[in-house]
Amino acid sequence: xxxxxxxxxEIYFYKLYRSIIHKFMGTSDDSYKIYHFKEYSDKMIYxxxxxxxxxxxxxxxxxxxxxxxxxxxxxxxxKRSTDDQIIIAxxxxxxxENAFHRKLLMVDFISKFDALEEMLISSFREIYxxxxxxKVLSYKQDGEIIRIPYKDILFIEKDKCEDxxxxxxxxxxxxxKSNITKVxxxxxxxxxxxKSHRSCIVNVYEITKLNTGIPVIWFKDKYTNCLARDKxxxxxxxxxxxxxxxxxx
Numbered sequence: 001x002x003x004x005x006x007x008x009x010e011i012y013f014y015k016l017y018r019s020i021i022h023k024f025m026g027t028s029d030d031s032y033k034i035y036h037f038k039e040y041s042d043k044m045i046y047x048x049x050x051x052x053x054x055x056x057x058x059x060x061x062x063x064x065x066x067x068x069x070x071x072x073x074x075x076x077x078x079k080r081s082t083d084d085q086i087i088i089a090x091x092x093x094x095x096x097e098n099a100f101h102r103k104l105l106m107v108d109f110i111s112k113f114d115a116l117e118e119m120l121i122s123s124f125r126e127i128y129x130x131x132x133x134x135k136v137l138s139y140k141q142d143g144e145i146i147r148i149p150y151k152d153i154l155f156i157e158k159d160k161c162e163d164x165x166x167x168x169x170x171x172x173x174x175x176x177k178s179n180i181t182k183v184x185x186x187x188x189x190x191x192x193x194x195k196s197h198r199s200c201i202v203n204v205y206e207i208t209k210l211n212t213g214i215p216v217i218w219f220k221d222k223y224t225n226c227l228a229r230d231k232x233x234x235x236x237x238x239x240x241x242x243x244x245x246x247x248x249x
Contacts, residue, residue, distance in 0.1 A: 001053040001189070002032040002131070007071055008060045009038045013089070013112060017058055020117050024124045030189050040065030045074060054083045054131045056124070061090040082134040085127045087120070135190065137167070139176060146174055150190060154206050154219040156183055157226060158199035168222055196235055200226030204238045212236060 004021050008014045014036055025032050037044045040063065057075060059068030066074075072086050088109045110119040135150040152169045158180050159166055165183065167174040176183075180199055187193040192205045202217055202224065209218035215227040217235075227235065 002030055003051060003053050003055045004032065004034045005048065005051075005055060005057045006034065006036045007057065007063055007068055008036070008089070009063045010060075013060070014038075016116070017089075017120070020120050021124075024121050028128070028191075030191075039063060040071065048075060049078045055079070055085070056127055057084070057086045058120075059086060059088050061088060082130050085130070087123050089116075132190075132192075137186070139178070141175070141177060146176075148174060150187075150192065150203075151205075153193075153203050154222055155196075155200060155202040155217070155224050155226075156180070157201075157224055168219075168224075170220065170222070194231075194235060194238060196224075196231050197226035197228045200224055202226075202235075204235075204241075207239055210235065210239050 002025070004017075006014055006017050008017065018034055018036075021032070021034055035047070057072070059071050061068045063071075068088050068090075072088065075084065075086065089112055090109060091112045110116060110123065133149070133151060136147050137150060137153065138145065138147045140146075148167060148169065152171075154168045154170065156165055156167050156176075158164075163177075165176040165178055165180065167176055180195075180201065184195055184201060187201065192203050193201050194204050196202045196217065203219075206219050207217055208220050210216075211218075212227065212232040212235075215225060215232065217224050217227055
C-alpha cells in the first residue's frame with residue numbers, strides 16, 4: 001500500500017495533486033490511498049506516527065499553523081526510512097536550499113507555478129524506484145532473522161519432501177517454513193512476481209530464458225521446472241514485456 005499525504009490549505013492545489021496522483025498510479029498495479037490535511041494538528045501527527053506502508057508526503061511551505069518545512073522536521077523525528085519520502089511544494093522557488101534536502105532527506109522542492117505536473121511525476125518515479133529497491137521479505141527462523149530484498153529473489157519453490165519453501169537468489173538458497181499461499185498473498189501487490197505453478201512463484205524481471213515445451217524457466221545459471229500448462233501463455237506474454245520501462249512506474 002502506498003499512502004499519499006497532502007499538506008495543503010488551498011483546495012485548488014489539493015485537487016490538482018490528487019489528479020496527478022491518480023494519473024501516475026493509473027500506470028501501476030499497486031493499491032494506494034490519499035489523505036489530506038489543511039492545517040497542523042496533534043491528530044495529524046498521531047496519524048503520521050502510526051502510519052504504516054510506504055508513504056509519500058507532499059507538503060506546502062505556507063500552511064496555517066506550521067509550514068511544510070516544520071512538518072517535515074516533525075516527520076523526520078519519527079520516520080527516517082526509505083519508506084517515507086518527502087516532497088516540498090512552494091510558490092517561492094528562491095527558498096529552495098540544498099541544506100534542507102540533506103537534513104530532512106527530501107526528494108525534491110517543486111514550484112507550484114513551474115511545470116508542476118511534470119516535476120511531481122518525475123519525483124514520484126524516483127520515489128517508486130526507491131520503494132521497489134527497498135522492499136524486503138523478512139522472517140524469523142531457528143533464532144535468526146532473515147531479510148531478503150525482493151529484487152534478489154529469483155523464485156520461491158515448495159520442497160517436494162519437506163513442509164517448507166526454498167527461496168532462490170543468485171548467491172544463496174534460503175529455507176522458509178511457510179506455505180506458498182501465504183507468500184503469494186504477501187507478494188500480491190508486487191507485479192514482478194508471478195505464480196507459475198501451484199508450488200512456485202517466479203520473479204519475472206529476472207527470467208533470462210523460457211522454454212514452455214520442456215518446461216524450464218531460466219535465471220542465468222539457475223532454473224525451475226515448475227510451470228503449469230494453464231500458466232504458460234500468460235508467462236510468455238509477461239516475458240515479452242520490456243520491464244525496464246515498467247520498473248520506473
